[in-house]
Amino acid sequence: MNRTDRLQAILTHLQSKKVVTAQELADRFDLSLRTIYRDIRALEESGIPIGAEAGVGYFINDNYTLRPVAFTKEEASALIMGAKLFSQNSDRTVNKDYESALFKIKAILKPQEKETAETISKHVEVIGNNPVKNLYISDIQKAITDRKILKIKYVSLKETEPVERMLECVGLCNYLGNWHLFAWCRLRKDYRDFRLDRITDLQVTDLTCSKDDILSISEFLESQKPFDQTPNISFRIKKDVYRYLDNRKEYYGFVYEEELSDSYVLHFYSDNYDSIAFMILNSGIMATEIQPSELMERIVFYAKKTYDWYVGK
Numbered sequence: 001m002n003r004t005d006r007l008q009a010i011l012t013h014l015q016s017k018k019v020v021t022a023q024e025l026a027d028r029f030d031l032s033l034r035t036i037y038r039d040i041r042a043l044e045e046s047g048i049p050i051g052a053e054a055g056v057g058y059f060i061n062d063n064y065t066l067r068p069v070a071f072t073k074e075e076a077s078a079l080i081m082g083a084k085l086f087s088q089n090s091d092r093t094v095n096k097d098y099e100s101a102l103f104k105i106k107a108i109l110k111p112q113e114k115e116t117a118e119t120i121s122k123h124v125e126v127i128g129n130n131p132v133k134n135l136y137i138s139d140i141q142k143a144i145t146d147r148k149i150l151k152i153k154y155v156s157l158k159e160t161e162p163v164e165r166m167l168e169c170v171g172l173c174n175y176l177g178n179w180h181l182f183a184w185c186r187l188r189k190d191y192r193d194f195r196l197d198r199i200t201d202l203q204v205t206d207l208t209c210s211k212d213d214i215l216s217i218s219e220f221l222e223s224q225k226p227f228d229q230t231p232n233i234s235f236r237i238k239k240d241v242y243r244y245l246d247n248r249k250e251y252y253g254f255v256y257e258e259e260l261s262d263s264y265v266l267h268f269y270s271d272n273y274d275s276i277a278f279m280i281l282n283s284g285i286m287a288t289e290i291q292p293s294e295l296m297e298r299i300v301f302y303a304k305k306t307y308d309w310y311v312g313k
Contacts, residue, residue, distance in 0.1 A: 001029075003039075010039055011048060014060050021057040071105075076113040079105060080120040089174060090128045091135035091196075128214055135179055137172065137197040139204050144169045149207040150183070153200045162200045163187070168209040171217040176251055182220045184211055191220055231255045231267035233276055235287040238263050244283045252279050265289070273298045281306075 001009070006029060013028065013049060014020050026038045040058060044050050047060035077310035083102055087095055125289070143150050150169060153162035170191065179196040215223060232254075237245075242264055253270035270276055277298040280287050290296045 007039055007043060010036075010291055011043060014050065014058060019057040019059050020271075021052075023058075027124045066085075067158045071109055072111055073116045076109055077120045080117050081124060083228070084121075084124055084126045091133060091137050091179075093134055093136075096248060097138065112193050133197065136199060136202040137179065137196070139202055140172060140196075143204045144171065147209045149186075149205045149209055150265050151200075151203045151205050152194070155198050155200060163193075165192075166205075166207075168211050168214060170215050170220045173221075176248065182215075182217060183213060191215065193222060195226075214271065224312060232292065233268040233270060233273075234265060234289070234291045235280070235295075236260075236263050236265045237285045237287050237288040241283075241285045244285055245279075248279060248283070252276055274302075277302055 009029070010025060013025060020037045022040075025039075026033050029036075031039075040050060040052075043123055049064050051061065052057050053059075079102070083098070086098055090098070106114060109117060121251070140150065142148070150167040152165050152167060154165050155162050163186075166186040167181070167183035167188070169232070171183070173182060181194045181196060181199075183192060183194060185192040220268045249268075251265065252275055253268045253272075255267045255269050257267065258265040269274060273295045276295060280290075280299060281302060288292050290299065
């Protein structure tokens, strides 16, 4: 990227957020802070009203507007690819808003970029179940933005009927193919992870969140790691089936692995033997040397239930 293009990209980045730090710009463009400072001065000298606050960052005067955004063919292609993926990983309310925004973006594309976008759209597809269910994502986003308390009815794995919860939101996270809401639960007086497809009803209340020290998403994820990460689970798998675990092991308390000549020994920390048993059975990895014995018992129990169901006793 030449300097002219970089200055334009920095200006667009500044316009995209209320405040931007020099370090954020340096990280994005892989530049030194000194170069970023020089680029900011160059923009100021060209008449861009950039403000700065020590220890906070740079910002652009609210009255300043950029000329219409120009997309490259690669950027237009990326937008369409993103739309294809997004349509399979959201819910119907957010999809509708995203589609509306995408039409507005397409409207300002140059003719050649529009043609590229149309071609990519015809030749790229994501196969999956269409997200027809409302997962309340838009309402949750509103609650996060306005710092309002959510009232939900939630069915956990240990419950058969919905339980009402009052939540102060941490944020939304998509992992293992599902959307999750991290939040402070007033009922449990602790942070909890709620899967959106288990929420049977959700309302954004008029109550303002009172917890001032609410965690960020990264802090929440860090808080879920056990303080004592000494592994209490281990098993051995052949190298030729290791790939079947993909990245799923990271969500089940994975601590570390030992590489042997023909296999791996994986070590986990978890008090949920059922979830580890499901992971092993669903992966079809034929684990051996399974410890502790309680985990082996759970694997045998679920394997036997499956056998009895399909073959009969």
